[in-house]
Amino acid sequence: MQDSFAAVARELITTVEPGFDFLTLRASCSGGGYSLRLTSGPSEQDVIVWGQLTSLSAVGEERPVVFEMRIEPDGTFEAYVTSDIVQRTGYLPPTYTVVLEPRFRPDAHNASSLAEVEAVIGASLPADVHELYASGVEEIGDARLRPVDDILDLWRTLNDIQHSPDDWYRPVQYVGPPGAVRMVQFDLKWVPIACNDWGDYLCVDLAPGPGGKVGQLIQVAGEVPLMHLADSLTDWLRSPEVPDYQDLEAHFDVDDRVATLPDTLQVLTLRKPGDLDFGLLARLTSLRELTIVDGTSVRLGALAHLPLERLEITGTEIELPACETLTSLVVTGGRVELPSLPNLRVLDVARTEVDVESLPQVDYLSLNSEQWQRCAQTPAAATLAGESSLERALDWARERGAGLTGEVIRGTAAS
Numbered sequence: 001m002q003d004s005f006a007a008v009a010r011e012l013i014t015t016v017e018p019g020f021d022f023l024t025l026r027a028s029c030s031g032g033g034y035s036l037r038l039t040s041g042p043s044e045q046d047v048i049v050w051g052q053l054t055s056l057s058a059v060g061e062e063r064p065v066v067f068e069m070r071i072e073p074d075g076t077f078e079a080y081v082t083s084d085i086v087q088r089t090g091y092l093p094p095t096y097t098v099v100l101e102p103r104f105r106p107d108a109h110n111a112s113s114l115a116e117v118e119a120v121i122g123a124s125l126p127a128d129v130h131e132l133y134a135s136g137v138e139e140i141g142d143a144r145l146r147p148v149d150d151i152l153d154l155w156r157t158l159n160d161i162q163h164s165p166d167d168w169y170r171p172v173q174y175v176g177p178p179g180a181v182r183m184v185q186f187d188l189k190w191v192p193i194a195c196n197d198w199g200d201y202l203c204v205d206l207a208p209g210p211g212g213k214v215g216q217l218i219q220v221a222g223e224v225p226l227m228h229l230a231d232s233l234t235d236w237l238r239s240p241e242v243p244d245y246q247d248l249e250a251h252f253d254v255d256d257r258v259a260t261l262p263d264t265l266q267v268l269t270l271r272k273p274g275d276l277d278f279g280l281l282a283r284l285t286s287l288r289e290l291t292i293v294d295g296t297s298v299r300l301g302a303l304a305h306l307p308l309e310r311l312e313i314t315g316t317e318i319e320l321p322a323c324e325t326l327t328s329l330v331v332t333g334g335r336v337e338l339p340s341l342p343n344l345r346v347l348d349v350a351r352t353e354v355d356v357e358s359l360p361q362v363d364y365l366s367l368n369s370e371q372w373q374r375c376a377q378t379p380a381a382a383t384l385a386g387e388s389s390l391e392r393a394l395d396w397a398r399e400r401g402a403g404l405t406g407e408v409i410r411g412t413a414a415s
Helices: 002-015 054-059 114-121 127-135 148-162 233-238 256-260 278-283 369-373 390-399
Strands: 023-030 033-040 065-071 076-082 086-088 095-099 143-145 190-196 201-205 216-219 226-230 249-253 267-271 289-293 297-299 310-315 317-319 328-333 346-351 364-368 381-385 407-412
Touching: 002 023, 002 054, 002 065, 002 076, 002 407, 023 054, 023 086, 033 054, 065 086, 065 390, 076 390, 095 390, 114 127, 114 148, 127 190, 127 233, 148 190, 216 233, 226 233, 256 278, 297 310, 310 317, 317 328, 346 381, 364 369, 369 381, 381 390
Parallel strands: 249 267, 267 289, 289 310, 297 317, 310 328, 328 346, 346 364, 364 381
Antiparallel strands: 023 033, 023 065, 065 076, 076 407, 086 095, 095 381, 143 190, 190 201, 201 216, 216 226
C-alpha cells in the first residue's frame, strides 16, 4: 500500500501549484471510486483538483480505505489509514460516523423457485403470485416481471437502502389508505416481483399495517412515494394504475404562501422564516417532516399534535414541540431544552448547546468532541463532529467499543 500512497503524493505535488506549506488530503476510496477534500496549510484553504486522480482510484480497489494524508512540498508524506468509519468532509472539521450495532443484513441466497423464495423470507406468497409466474407473462402494467432467481437479490438490495444510520427512521412519503402499509423504507416481508423503467419496484406485502391486507401490492418508496396499489395482485391486474400524487412536498423561502399551503403536505422546508408565526402550520395534519433553514426565533410548541417524524431546525432561539411521533431530530443553533420525545431514535445536537447528561437513549447519536466527553451513552451508531484528526476520531470510536484498527504509512513520492 505504501507504493499506492507514494503515487498519490507524486500526482498531487505535480498537479497542485507550488508554494504551499503542506497539503492535507482526506479521502474515502472503494471499488475504484473515491471522494476527497484537499486543503493547503494550517488554515485548511481548499485546493481544487481538476479531473480524475488516477492514483487515488487505485487505492481502494482491493478493499475500502479511509485515510488522512499530509504531503510536504518535497513529496514526503504521512498517511493515517483505516476502514469501517465514515469520514464526511463536506464541512471542516469533518464528521466521523461508526456503526457499533449494524442493522440486520440477510445473507445472499439463490432461489430457482418461489418455494425457495418463501423459505428464505419465512412467509408464503399468495396463490395469485404463483399463478402469475406459472402463466409465463413477462409484463404487468408498465413493469417487467422479475425472474424468480432475481427476487432475493433485489430483496437484499432494497433492504440495504436503510443500511446507513442517516437513513434509519427517515420518513417516507405515502399515498394510500391510512394504516394500510407500514411507513418504512423497506421491510423484509416485502417481496419485489416487478420493476418499471424508472426503477420503481412493485412488491407483495406480507406484513401490512393494521389497516392493510396480507398479499396487498405496493410500490416501494424511491423517486416516488411509497404507494398502496391494490388489496391483491389480482385486483391490480384488473386495473393496473398508479395513484396520482400531488402536493406532498414543498420547499421555499417564506412568503405569503405559508397561509395557503395544501393540508396534504407531508414534507416541508422553510428557508429564512424571519418572524413567521409557526402556528400557521398547525393545520397541516399530514405533515411528517419539517426543515427550518436559517431561522431566528423558531417556536414550534403549537405543532405538538402533528404527526411529525423528523425535525431539522436551524435557529437562534428554538422551542421544540413535544411530538410523541417524532423519531429523528437535528438541531443547530442556541441552547435547546428537549421536551418529552418518547419515540426519538435519531438525535443530532452536535452544533447546539444541550444538557448532555439528560439526553434520551437513542439508536443514533451525533455529538461534538466536548459533548462526547460528558456522555455515557453507547448507541448503535454514533457521529463525532468538531474533530479534525482521523487518528483521534479512531480513539473516540474505540472508546465507544468499535474494534477499528489504523496504521501509519510514511514515504516519499514515487519517482
